[in-house]
Amino acid sequence: MEYDVMEARYLGGHSLWLRFRDGTQGEIDLSPQLNGPVFEPLKDPEFFRQFRIDPECRTLVWPNGADIAPEALHDGVRRVA
Numbered sequence: 804m805e806y807d808v809m810e811a812r813y814l815g816g817h818s819l820w821l822r823f824r825d826g827t828q829g830e831i832d833l834s835p836q837l838n839g840p841v842f843e844p845l846k847d848p849e850f851f852r853q854f855r856i857d858p859e860c861r862t863l864v865w866p867n868g869a870d871i872a873p874e875a876l877h878d879g880v881r882r883v884a
Contacts, residue, residue, distance in 0.1 A: 806873040807861035813852045817845070821880055823873075824861075829880040833871070836879075841869045 807824040814820055817834040837845050844867050845851045857864045862873040 806877045808856050808863060808873055808876060809861070811854065811856055811863060813854075816848055817851055819854075819863075821876060823877055823880075825877075827877060827880060827882065829882040831876060831879045831881065833879075836871065836875070841867065845869060 805823070805825040808821055809824055810822040810828075812820045814830060816832070817837065818830060818832045820828070820830050822828040833845075833851075836842070845865060850865070850867075854863045854865055856862070857870070860870070860873070862870055862876065864870040
């Protein structure tokens with residue numbers, strides 16, 4: 804629950820700003836994680852920016868069914884003040 808994504812903003816390319824339930828916030832570049840068939844469409848920045856926060860799972864999801872575990876997002880965030 805502490806890893807729930809509460810807010811997400813597109814920064815450009817494959818980078819996002821995220822805020823989590825536990826107060827952690829910062830930037831993450833997801834380009835290194837876009838491996839495998841389900842993530843292939845996300846390599847297109849126009850498709851990538853179609854993410855949303857799933858209201859049940861509280862993580863990022865895309866129209867093709869791709870998602871990234873909130874724990875992985877939390878661990879990968881570069882915290883900013």
